[in-house]
Amino acid sequence: MITSKTKVLGLIGWPVDHSLSPIMHNAALADSGIDAIYAALPVEVENLHEAVRGLRAVGYLGLNVTIPHKLGVVELMDELTPLARAVGAVNTIKFTSEGKIIGHNTDVVGVTQPLIDAGLQFEGAAVVVLGAGGAGRSAAAACALAGARKVTVLNRTAEKARAITEEFQRSDAFPDSVQWEAGSLAAARDWTGIDAVLQMTSLGLKGNTETPIDPSLLPASCFVLEAVYAPMQTPFLAASRAKGLRAVDGLAMLIEQGAASLEFWFERRIERSAMRTALAEFLEHR
DSSP states (O other): OTTTTTTTEEEEEOTTTTTOOHHHHHOOOOOOTEEEEEEEEOOOOHHHHHHHHHHHHHHOEEEEEEEOOOOTTTOOOSSEOOHHHTTOSSSSEEOOTTTOOOEEOOOOHHHHHHHHHTOOOOOOEEEEEESHHHHHHHHHHHHHHOOSSSEEESSSSHHHHHHHHHHHHHHSSSOOOOEEEEEEEEOOOOOTTOOOOOOOOSSSSSOOOOOOSOOSHHHHHHEEEOOOOOSSSSHHHHHHHHOOEEEOOHHHHHHHHHHHHHHHHHHSOOSSHHHHHHHHHHHOOO
């Protein structure tokens, strides 16, 4: 039962009508016995500042942040956790009882843990991140922090990818041993020796049939992570599986970063099983 004591959480982004976050978060909250609810909140770019300040004013406990706001919200934070500061992007916000707005990033563990579970050893790996938005930044940082030897960021606009790698190369948040490279998605490339490709663009979202690269070019031993989870089987993911690559879908990343957000808000362990079950049941009957 929702009462005046019920904590309120939400997801801000544009669009958010495809989001499965309310389903898995509300399942996890119920399973954990936490008196809170979670909703998806559509916020256009021009309304971002007003929305964040307003949700704090009406007593929200916290927010998740999705495309296209992960970079834009950084300047609205009173504090950043060390991880969010290193990444330069925020996907989780906590409103404290003192009125502060704290920005955190759980995309890092959302990226690395599912790939580790699939068998990837980040230590010494060569990885390629597709996309230079907030999710791409988080993925590149995550791989470097997890021990990758080489991190390449590719984007439609190579300059945007280069800006990230140059910034990270200057940062003392990452090991000096990491080799940073940047380039264009359209440029021809030798994929030999690549251990993992992380698809962090919005291509494939809601029926978009574009793929950022051709997975058939990747070596057979390569791991693939697809960030998009609606639809579950994007063209990129389908082509990767057809090639026989070890592919991780966006649902695994969604669950891991979501559970980590709940743990940041409530400072307690959150079981992932209820989230997986709720999502599976929803997708089965959708």
